[in-house]
Amino acid sequence: xxxxxxxxxxxxxxxxxxxxxxxxxxxxxxxxxxxxxxxxxxxxxxxxxxxxxxxxxxxxxxxxxxxxxxxxxxxxxxxxxxxxxxxxxxxxxxxxxxxxxxxxxxxxxxxxxxxxxxxxxxxxxxxxxxxxxxxxxxxxxx
Amino acid sequence: xxxxxxxxxxxxxxxxxxxxxxxxxxxxxxxxxxxxxxxxxxxxxxxxxxxxxxxxxxxxxxxxxxxxxxxxxxxxxxxxxxxxxxxxxxxxxxxxxxxxxxxxxxxxxxxxxxxxxx
Numbered sequence: 335x336x337x338x339x340x341x342x343x344x345x346x347x348x349x350x351x352x353x354x355x356x357x358x359x360x361x362x363x364x365x366x367x368x369x370x371x372x373x374x375x376x377x378x379x380x381x382x383x384x385x386x387x388x389x390x391x392x393x394x395x396x397x398x399x400x401x402x403x404x405x406x407x408x409x410x411x412x413x414x415x416x417x418x419x420x421x422x423x424x425x426x427x428x429x430x431x432x433x434x435x436x437x438x439x440x441x442x443x444x445x446x447x448x449x450x451x452x453x454x455x456x457x458x459x460x461x462x463x464x465x466x467x468x469x470x471x472x473x474x475x476x
Numbered sequence: 477x478x479x480x481x482x483x484x485x486x487x488x489x490x491x492x493x494x495x496x497x498x499x500x501x502x503x504x505x506x507x508x509x510x511x512x513x514x515x516x517x518x519x520x521x522x523x524x525x526x527x528x529x530x531x532x533x534x535x536x537x538x539x540x541x542x543x544x545x546x547x548x549x550x551x552x553x554x555x556x557x558x559x560x561x562x563x564x565x566x567x568x569x570x571x572x573x574x575x576x577x578x579x580x581x582x583x584x585x586x587x588x589x590x591x592x593x594x
């Protein structure tokens with residue numbers, strides 16, 4: 335018996351918001367190649383955008399010369415996105431899920447990125463590896 | 477590289493339309509913030525955001541709407557959104573934004589909802 339073949343692709347960008355579009359194009363292209371619907375492609379792209387935006391904002395505090403590594407690993411039906419950085423630790427699972435009714439009643443702002451990531455992806459995990467923060471998000475192919 | 481653009485267009489009944497074009501993410505939100513701020517400075521509170529050419533929005537973009545809606549409504553105005561592609565609408569919908577914002581299929585309908593009492 336042969337194990338499921340693994341496909342990998344990687345992209346690194348400097349920690350600049352103007353490079354978010356490069357990440358989105360990279361992820362969208364691969365999600366399309368691997369057979370996701372246009373709706374899922376858009377959503378997966380947003381989840382990755384939100385993760386990278388959080389790293390740029392909170393992890394690196396807008397310092398433009400740091401690095402974000404994005405890797406896509408497809409094994410069987412699992413489409414995994416691994417995002418690594420060396421900034422301030424930021425665990426999306428430590429962020430409380432907002433009550434949207436309260437959110438709108440009080441005209442709150444921000445904090446929706448993590449909520450979107452969790453809502454869109456099937457799994458969102460965070461690990462600290464030595465001095466690297468590693469975020470893993472998995473979306474299962476239909 | 478012009479990845480995001482806002483064009484402000486006045487129309488009838490003291491309504492102003494903000495036409496969005498391109499993608500709205502953490503990089504381009506200042507452009508929309510400036511446009512809303514300009515409207516507030518000019519005391520223009522009857523606003524329609526036409527999203528016909530908006531191709532992408534992330535939570536950073538959604539946050540801009542949250543930042544201005546309270547001030548606009550406090551001045552008896554509103555921010556109504558129109559002409560969204562399904563792709564963009566799905567993101568607003570995923571977070572429940574239709575609870576707070578008037579999102580309609582066409583600009584004319586948004587204008588009609590403002591009524592005549594300018």
